[in-house]
Amino acid sequence: MLAAIDWQVLYDRVFHPGHVWVVALERTVYISVAAQILGVFLGLAAALMRMSRFWPFRFLSGLYVWFFRGTPVIVQIFFVYFGTNLLFGFTLIPNQVGWLGGLDGAAFAGILALGINEGAYMREIIRAGIDSIDKGQMEAAKSLGMRSTLAMRRVILPQAARVIVPPLGNEFNNMMKTSSLVSFIGVYELFQDAEVHYSNDFKPVEVFLAVALSYLMLTTVWSFIQSRIERRLAVSDRSDDEISFRERMFGEGTILRGRS
Amino acid sequence: MSAAAPVLGDVIMQATDVEKRFGRLQVLKGVSLDVRQRETVCIIGPSGSGKTTFIRCINHLEKIDGGRIEVNGHLIGYREKSGKLVEDTERSIARQRTQIGMVFQRFNLFPHMTALQNVTEAPVRVLGANKKQAAEEAEVLLTRVGLGDKCGTYPGKLSGGQQQRVAIARALAMKPALMLFDEPTSALDPEVIGEVLAVMEELAHEGMTMIVVTHEMGFAREAADRVVMMDDGQIIEVGPPEHFFEAPEHNRTKQFLSKIL
8 A cells, every 4th residue: 555655756745845835835824824813803803892782793793703604714715806806896806915025816815714714713712711701800990990992901801811822822723724725716825836746746645645744744833832822821820920921922011020 | 986087078979869670689779878078988787788789889880770879979870861860971980980999809900910010000091190100109009008018919929918908009099089898808818807907997097988898897896987787778777886886776787786796
């Protein structure tokens, strides 16, 4: 069985993948990171809308999650990229996008679609994080004269972040793999790179094994980063001699350090 | 009058016929109470009598279903609109709350901020105070509650008594006209109750206007100008502590005191 593998081809694909592979890898990482960031912001917005007193916000938030969790990502990607053109006769996504360091339209559409889809999942994660914070925190903030937006930003979300980060990391792991779907709209990323090689030399086993290893490498590196972040969060949890994660990330509160 | 009672000023808090329902359960059945400047009022009563709900209504953490509450002459939580009360905007409710400090049973300190940050947060973010100045004032306040050496400490590393003292400093940092204490020692270990009560007694003697829901009869006797007995959603007896503890008039007060003293 294993004799069917052309080891030389596999070896070359894994150890001498070439410049194009590096570009494709960067593209995958770029798309995943951008889409995940978009997803976090959309998820946050949807989570806050879900908690709004204004019912149309709650309704929209529900509709959003219902639709984007209920339909395949690949369909969403197609619709974002081709949808307006086919349905309404205009091109939503230009061939070249000037910002974000210059992207082709397909990659931009891919980021958009993946991000919107991700937001629907992030909404639930962020909501669970916010719900996990004791109600007394909001009451204390309000009793000090804070309005709910300020209380959310300064009191609730920084605490909810601890709860949100671990599942967020898992979402990002997923995102890197799901991003392979944008190859279907012609984005040259890792999976597309594999497909091109496959159609060149018809070595599916070797080529797809190699690309699996590429993704495995990405997710492994990420899991190391993730566990470091989580460990740091756990250590800084309510400790007075450790700098908190938030302070490390945003440099807040340092003026008060060393006063005691 | 209790020993060190300062001269009382104008009425700061005026509650008139306050009613509150949770679903079909009526927890406040027309509560009226005036509290004057520099006065300390202790509210006692069995659990479920509505005392906590009542002081939560005073800073509009609970909506009310009837009556009205005024602090410093301003209607709390509502606006009068063609003879009816409608709930006020979030902005003006928030502004009213800056006048009213609150100390909770379970402290509710912000765990991701140091003691000092807990105290400076609202003055800086709500009142727009200068950061450095707020930090200096916070240090003074924390020193006053005996925690000058804990400025950089996170709440998780403080004892319950220390946390509650930080919470008192946090409320005082807003320079409130009125302080509400919701069973401030009920969640504390017995050995640290004293340090919190001492801070509160000092505050009372300094002339802070305070409404204290408590089970600490010693504190009520020592620091209160008036004691209010609540039962079943109503105030059933009000009086200065000497009279209140020595010769309560109402039967239910007698029963309650005999159980608790």
